Amino acid sequence: MRQNDxxxxxxxxxxNSATLFRTAYLMTGDYQRAEDLLQTTLVKVxxxxxxxxxxxxxxxxxxxxxxxxxxxxWRRRSSHEAPVLMGDEGSWDGRVEGVAEHExxxxxxxxxxxxxxxxxxxxxxxxLSEAEIAATLEMAPGTVKSNAHAASRRLAxxxxxxxxxxADPAVRTVSPAPEVTA
Amino acid sequence: xxxxxxxxxxxxxLAERVxxxxxxxxxxxxxxxxxxxxxxxxxxxxxxxVVALAGLPLLTAGRNLTSTQPATTxxxxxxRDLEVTPCYMHRCVAPGIYSIGxxxxxxxxxxxxxxxxxxxxxxxxxxxxxxxxxxDDDGGVMLNVYRPHELATSGDPCGEATTVVAExxxxxxxxxQLTALPQFHVASGPIATRAFGRETQHLVLEANRLTxxxxxxxxxxxxxxxxHTGMEPYGDSDIxxxxxxxxxxxxxxxxGRAIVVEARQEGRPTAEMLTRLNVVLxxxxxxxxx
Numbered sequence: 001m002r003q004n005d006x007x008x009x010x011x012x013x014x015x016n017s018a019t020l021f022r023t024a025y026l027m028t029g030d031y032q033r034a035e036d037l038l039q040t041t042l043v044k045v046x047x048x049x050x051x052x053x054x055x056x057x058x059x060x061x062x063x064x065x066x067x068x069x070x071x072x073x074w075r076r077r078s079s080h081e082a083p084v085l086m087g088d089e090g091s092w093d094g095r096v097e098g099v100a101e102h103e104x105x106x107x108x109x110x111x112x113x114x115x116x117x118x119x120x121x122x123x124x125x126x127x128l129s130e131a132e133i134a135a136t137l138e139m140a141p142g143t144v145k146s147n148a149h150a151a152s153r154r155l156a157x158x159x160x161x162x163x164x165x166x167a168d169p170a171v172r173t174v175s176p177a178p179e180v181t182a
Numbered sequence: 183x184x185x186x187x188x189x190x191x192x193x194x195x196l197a198e199r200v201x202x203x204x205x206x207x208x209x210x211x212x213x214x215x216x217x218x219x220x221x222x223x224x225x226x227x228x229x230x231x232v233v234a235l236a237g238l239p240l241l242t243a244g245r246n247l248t249s250t251q252p253a254t255t256x257x258x259x260x261x262r263d264l265e266v267t268p269c270y271m272h273r274c275v276a277p278g279i280y281s282i283g284x285x286x287x288x289x290x291x292x293x294x295x296x297x298x299x300x301x302x303x304x305x306x307x308x309x310x311x312x313x314x315x316x317x318d319d320d321g322g323v324m325l326n327v328y329r330p331h332e333l334a335t336s337g338d339p340c341g342e343a344t345t346v347v348a349e350x351x352x353x354x355x356x357x358x359q360l361t362a363l364p365q366f367h368v369a370s371g372p373i374a375t376r377a378f379g380r381e382t383q384h385l386v387l388e389a390n391r392l393t394x395x396x397x398x399x400x401x402x403x404x405x406x407x408x409x410h411t412g413m414e415p416y417g418d419s420d421i422x423x424x425x426x427x428x429x430x431x432x433x434x435x436x437x438g439r440a441i442v443v444e445a446r447q448e449g450r451p452t453a454e455m456l457t458r459l460n461v462v463l464x465x466x467x468x469x470x471x472x
Contacts, residue, residue, distance in 0.1 A: 010207060017205045022197035035203050039210060046214040071418075105192035113341075113400040115420075124186075125193040138306070140317050143422060156185055 001049065009049050013042060016059045019126075020066055026121045027070040029110045041066040064136045067122065071114040071137075108158040109151075116151040119144055275305045275314065282327050285408055287437025288349070292470045294437045296327045299465035304458055313419070316458060321449025323459040326419050327466070328407035329439050335362045339402050340394035340423070347440070353433040356440040357383035360431055363404065365389050375432070378443070378466050382432040392423040405442070425449040437470040 001009075017038060024034035024041075045052055045062050052058045109120050118137055122128045130148075134141045183191075277300055284294035298314075305314045315324040330347050337344035347356065357372035371385030394400040402421040421427055425448055432443040445463055447456065 013205050013207060013210075018202040021202040022200065025200050026193055026197055031200065038203075038205070039213075042205065042210045043213045046210055101188075102192040102195045105188050106196050109189070109192075115401060120189065121193070124189040125197055138313075138315075140322075142319065152185060155189070159185070159188070 005050055005053065008053055009046055012045075012049075012053075012058060016062065017042070020059075020062060023063065023121060023126060024066055024070060026106070026109075026125055027067065027117060029106070037066055037070055040069060060132075060136065063122075063126070064138075067118050067136055068138075071118050105155075105159060108155050111158065112151050112154060115139075116147045116154075119147045120151055123148065275300050275303065277301050277303065283409075284327070284329050284436065284441055285439070287470055288439055289437075292437050294329075294439060294441070295469050295471075296441075297467055297469070298325075298327075298462055301461060301465075302458060304455075305462075314462065316451075316455050317448070318452070321425070321447070321451040321455075323451045323455045324444075324446040324448065325459060325462055325466075326407075326444040326446065327441070328405070328419065328444075329441050330356070330405040330419075331408050332406040333359055334364065334402070334404055335359055338396060339364050339404070340396060340400040341403075351440045353381075353383045353435045353440050356442065357385055357431065357433045360385060360387065360433070360442075363387060365392050365402070366427075366429075369428070371431075372433075377432050378434065378468055380434050380436075380468060382434040382443075384433075385431050387429045387431065389427045391425065392421060392427055394423045404444075419444060421446070422448065434468070436468050441468070 020041065021034055021038045024037040025031065028034050028037065041062055044065050045058070052061050055061060109117055112120065115137065119133055122133045122136060128136065130141055130144050133139075134144045137144070139147070279297055279299050282296040282298070284296060286293060300314070304316050306316065313324055313326045316322055317324075333345045333347060335345045345359070347359075351359075354372070361368050361372065366387040366389045369386040369388045372383045373385070375382050375384040377384065392402045394402060400423070402423055403418050404421060405419045407419060428447040430445040434441050434443070443463075443466065445459055447459075451459075
């Protein structure tokens, strides 16, 4: 790879790795797995950088690789292996109720089937349009819509009950939402 | 507070709370360079296929083929890597010849690849998952070419593919395993058939209506598949439920690996879609180059 390509790849990583990592984290609920997904994604991008760099939005390709790998990885896990959000004690801001509510909401998202979860992450964190989500997940736009609708209905059920009282603030791991059959 | 607002707040809060790691660019470049030799060799192997395409093999056992000859042009198209297609919206695969990496031969002496010719812009790509597809509101067609890592022949096919495909699985073994996919019935086969210039096992599976009743919105995950390097599972061959599905499989031994060609019809595809699928199928060829 030429030096200017190396430089542009370094700049790409600097500009986009944090957002890509956070997308991976929201998809997996696991810091280590998110880190692995990010590195694997960047390896794939680097291998094809000269072609990817010429695209209108290289980050869209990287996001596609990352999200699809994450979807596949979750499908290979046991359906009984419920994802949990791993807390980061170092960034604890002391807002017990707010944090508990956010974690409760996202635990429900993590209980969704992988592709529904991907639609939720791309819609609510990446703020992508339906067409952009369809392109990222290689789905028909109608399939994005049906996945989003199914996810919203399930989340509405899961999150309808009032949140339980805050647990011990020292305990930062959230139990997964209960399984609900359609 | 609306559900939309709660989801937006939760996503942003949790994402911002976590501190991203420092990216080790040296490790990224190191892994990429370790793969580079394989990529270069793969490109060379696939390029050889372009030459071989001058005598494209006819698909001798496909049923309902309205055309077995691909549209030909006076020029040789440039070989492209299907995994990196410069578009993100549907219907944007430029006509040309595309390669699909299938990893290494079992004894690591050869690189395995497929090549196919796309002759219209009707197709949408998903090279990372080794597939091309056309779809409208009523149905569609899809071509998948892959080496499976797991099959949904046990457990809940809508949750996970649970049966690991053994390293030494032959085409014959794998074809037999495909007959056990839940919810499908065997319409024909498996039978030994010559296609794509090779000996294959051919079978047809049909399902009047796949269902995923346990979790709303889940998809039927027929197989987890290896990526283009063949080193790690990458994607899957999944199917939207609640529609009729017909799949024509050809399973072949390539470099000691069992490779699956999956020509799928979902819902009610148009005659034009079926013709396009058969044309691409007829152009498909494989290489195992040292």
